[in-house]
Amino acid sequence: MLRPLCIAVFVAFAPAAHAVSAEHLEANKKAVAVNKKDFEAATKFLGPRYVQHNPNAVDGPEGLKAYITFLREKFPDAHSDVIRVFADGDSVIQHVHSVPTPGSRGNAIVNIYKLENAKIVEHWDVIQPVPEKSANNNTMF
Amino acid sequence: MLRPLCIAVFVAFAPAAHAVSAEHLEANKKAVAVNKKDFEAATKFLGPRYVQHNPNAVDGPEGLKAYITFLREKFPDAHSDVIRVFADGDSVIQHVHSVPTPGSRGNAIVNIYKLENAKIVEHWDVIQPVPEKSANNNTMF
Numbered sequence: 459m460l461r462p463l464c465i466a467v468f469v470a471f472a473p474a475a476h477a478v479s480a481e482h483l484e485a486n487k488k489a490v491a492v493n494k495k496d497f498e499a500a501t502k503f504l505g506p507r508y509v510q511h512n513p514n515a516v517d518g519p520e521g522l523k524a525y526i527t528f529l530r531e532k533f534p535d536a537h538s539d540v541i542r543v544f545a546d547g548d549s550v551i552q553h554v555h556s557v558p559t560p561g562s563r564g565n566a567i568v569n570i571y572k573l574e575n576a577k578i579v580e581h582w583d584v585i586q587p588v589p590e591k592s593a594n595n596n597t598m599f
Numbered sequence: 600m601l602r603p604l605c606i607a608v609f610v611a612f613a614p615a616a617h618a619v620s621a622e623h624l625e626a627n628k629k630a631v632a633v634n635k636k637d638f639e640a641a642t643k644f645l646g647p648r649y650v651q652h653n654p655n656a657v658d659g660p661e662g663l664k665a666y667i668t669f670l671r672e673k674f675p676d677a678h679s680d681v682i683r684v685f686a687d688g689d690s691v692i693q694h695v696h697s698v699p700t701p702g703s704r705g706n707a708i709v710n711i712y713k714l715e716n717a718k719i720v721e722h723w724d725v726i727q728p729v730p731e732k733s734a735n736n737n738t739m740f
Contacts, residue, residue: 513733592654
């Protein structure tokens with residue numbers, strides 16, 4: 459199974475806290491969307507710690523950098539679309555369609571990011587290959 | 600591969616809209632958590648339409664009922680824990696650890712529900728088996 463892309467779409471979060479305004483949450487979402495293709499920028503928004511829950515990635519900021527490098531080398535033509543974004547308190551949730559190789563069905567991904575002081579400090583994801591067939595006509599997105 | 604459980608944890612949402620108060624969103628989350636084991640109750644909270652994006656389930660309210668029945672018969676000892684819940688506007692997002700059979704590692708699931716007039720009208724999910732080994736010690740949750 460391909461190691462799915464799951465790190466390509468977060469950068470430029472605005473500051474977040476447990477109690478934040480609706481405008482603030484919307485700004486977070488827009489910032490994520492605008493910068494979704496800027497892979498390298500991601501590391502600029504990491505905090506001093508980075509708790510990684512993706513089981514294929516090593517813990518910590520250095521682990522994320524290594525994982526990004528690995529993915530870019532293995533899937534240089536990968537493309538990710540952020541289909542929808544949610545924000546709640548200090549968390550941002552993305553529903554993503556990631557296509558590691560052009561023409562493949564790709565993966566459905568949900569990323570959950572926790573922020574502190576405008577920096578990403580924790581990441582979870584769930585990744586599922588898009589199946590060839592479905593019992594409905596609605597797609598996974 | 601087991602068909603993962605992914606429908607067991609939504610019921611009793613409070614009304615939601617695009618602009619809702621923080622208290623309202625919190626109430627939504629709590630309602631979901633309290634009722635998470637009440638499988639049958641789920642169907643009471645379906646709207647007249649139910650757009651299903653899980654590729655293993657047929658579209659519509661009847662499709663969901665059939666899917667619940669199938670899962671309960673196939674995995675009668677299944678257990679799901681809602682690890683974290685987010686709410687944003689008319690959407691509720693759950694991060695779930697679902698264990699279809701006792702002692703198995705189970706699946707990481709993110710459910711996304713869209714509500715209209717206090718009824719669930721659309722559902723997406725992403726499901727990933729928890730792997731035996733991980734590159735970090737943080738678990739998928």
